[in-house]
Amino acid sequence: MSVESISEADARKLVLISQGLHRSNPFGTSLKATLDVIARLSYVQIDTISVVERAHHHCVWNRQNNYHKTHLDTLMQQKQVFEYWSHAAAYLPMSDYRFSLPRKHAIASGEKHWHVKDKKLSKIILQRIEQDGPLQAKDFEREDTAKNTGWWDWKPAKKALEQLFMEGELMVLKRQGFQKFYELTERVVPTGIDTSIPTETEFYDYLIMRFLAAQGLGSAEDIAYLRKGLKAKISRRCEQLLEDKQLLKLACLGQQYYALPQSLHLLKQRMGRKQVRFLSPFDNLLIQRKRLKQLFDFDYQIECYVPEPKRQYGYFSLPILWGSVFVGRMDAKINRASGVLFIRHLQLETKDIAGLLTDLLPSLQTFLRFNQGTKICLEKISVPEQVQSPLENFLRQQIESIQIS
Incomplete structure (x- = not known):
C-alpha cells in the first residue's frame, strides 16, 4: 500500500x-x-x-x-x-449507545472490575429506584443514633450505584447541582435506539x-x-x-x-481568521500528550495533580492556541463572587508578541464573559526577555492590575 x-x-x-x-x-x-x-x-x-x-x-x-x-x-x-x-x-x-455495551457487559460479568459488587445492596437499590423513580446518592443515607442521615452508610451505597451504572443497569437521567440522578436504564434509553x-x-x-x-x-x-x-x-x-x-x-x-x-x-478547506483560543486541559485535541507533542511540538502537562512546589506553570494552566500553533499557557481562576478572572500566570512562548496581543486581548474578554466575569486581574506574565518592557507598558493600559515576572 x-x-x-x-x-x-x-x-x-x-x-x-x-x-x-x-x-x-x-x-x-x-x-x-x-x-x-x-x-x-x-x-x-x-x-x-x-x-x-x-x-x-x-x-x-x-x-x-x-x-x-x-x-x-x-x-x-x-x-x-x-x-x-x-x-x-x-x-x-x-x-x-450500543457501543457502550461491551464495557458494560465486561464489568457486569467480572471480566473488568470497577467496585466489588454488593449483590444484596444492589438489589435493594434497584428495587427502590424501580418503585420511587430517579434518586441521588444522598437518598440512600442511613438514619440511626450515630448518624441522623438516611438509612444506610452513604459510601457503600454510592459505590453500589456507580457499579450498577458501569454495568449498565442504571443510567444518569440528569444532574442537579452536579449531583447525579440515577434511573433504570430501560426508562432512559429511547425507543428505537439500537441496543x-x-x-x-x-x-x-x-x-x-x-x-x-x-x-x-x-x-x-x-x-x-x-x-x-x-x-x-x-x-x-x-x-x-x-x-x-x-x-x-x-x-x-x-x-x-x-x-x-x-x-x-x-485539506482543500480554508482556515478561518487566525484567532486565540484558551483550551481546557481536558479538550479532545489535547488529551493524548504524546500525540500533541508529535504533531504540534507542544509539551503539556496539567499540573493540578503535581505538588505545588514542583509546578512550573500553575494549578490549572490552559494551553493557548493561536491559529494552528500553541504559543503558551494561562493559569486562570474565576472568583464567581467578585466576577474577577485572576490570571495567576500567563506564559507566552512566541517572539511575535505584538502580533499575538492583537488577537489575545479580544479573546481574553470573550473568555471573561464565558466565565461570567466582569474584570481581569493579571498577576504574573512570562515572556521572552527582549519584549518584556514594551509588553508591560502596553498591558498596563489594558488590564486592571499586573505584576511582570
Whole structure:
C-alpha cells in the first residue's frame, strides 16, 4: 500500500478541521450544533474541576461561540446524549449507545472490575429506584443514633450505584447541582435506539472511524488510547481496512498515520481568521500528550495533580492556541463572587508578541464573559526577555492590575 506524505502544516490543519477548531462556529449556533459537536468529537469529557468553567462546557464553547450551559442539560432531557465512560466520564451521543455495551457487559460479568459488587445492596437499590423513580446518592443515607442521615452508610451505597451504572443497569437521567440522578436504564434509553451488542469487528470499526473523523489522523496506539490490550487488534483491523481502501496511510514528521479517504479533500478547506483560543486541559485535541507533542511540538502537562512546589506553570494552566500553533499557557481562576478572572500566570512562548496581543486581548474578554466575569486581574506574565518592557507598558493600559515576572 502506498503512503502519501503530508507536511507538518497540513497535518495540523487536518486535525484542527476535524476537531472543529479551524474557524468560528463551524457547527452553527443552535442547540443542534451542540449535539453536532458531541457527535463529531464522539465524546466530551465531564470535568469536576471548576476553577474556570468546567471542561464539558469549555470544550463545546470553543467550537460553538454562543453555547449556553443549559444546552447539555437540554440534550440529556431530550435523551439525545447520555453519560458513560469513554477514556473517562463523558457525554456521548445516544446514537452510539450500543457501543457502550461491551464495557458494560465486561464489568457486569467480572471480566473488568470497577467496585466489588454488593449483590444484596444492589438489589435493594434497584428495587427502590424501580418503585420511587430517579434518586441521588444522598437518598440512600442511613438514619440511626450515630448518624441522623438516611438509612444506610452513604459510601457503600454510592459505590453500589456507580457499579450498577458501569454495568449498565442504571443510567444518569440528569444532574442537579452536579449531583447525579440515577434511573433504570430501560426508562432512559429511547425507543428505537439500537441496543444490540456490536461484534468485535463492529466495535473496532466504531473506534477507528470515530477517532479518525474526530482527530483527522492517528496511529493504532492513538486509537486504542487507554483501552488495555486493544492496540494489536486495532492495528490488524486498520490494515484490513487499508487493504479494502476504507482507510489511507499518511506520513508526517517520520511517523505514519491512518486517515479516512476524505481527509485529503478536507485539506482543500480554508482556515478561518487566525484567532486565540484558551483550551481546557481536558479538550479532545489535547488529551493524548504524546500525540500533541508529535504533531504540534507542544509539551503539556496539567499540573493540578503535581505538588505545588514542583509546578512550573500553575494549578490549572490552559494551553493557548493561536491559529494552528500553541504559543503558551494561562493559569486562570474565576472568583464567581467578585466576577474577577485572576490570571495567576500567563506564559507566552512566541517572539511575535505584538502580533499575538492583537488577537489575545479580544479573546481574553470573550473568555471573561464565558466565565461570567466582569474584570481581569493579571498577576504574573512570562515572556521572552527582549519584549518584556514594551509588553508591560502596553498591558498596563489594558488590564486592571499586573505584576511582570
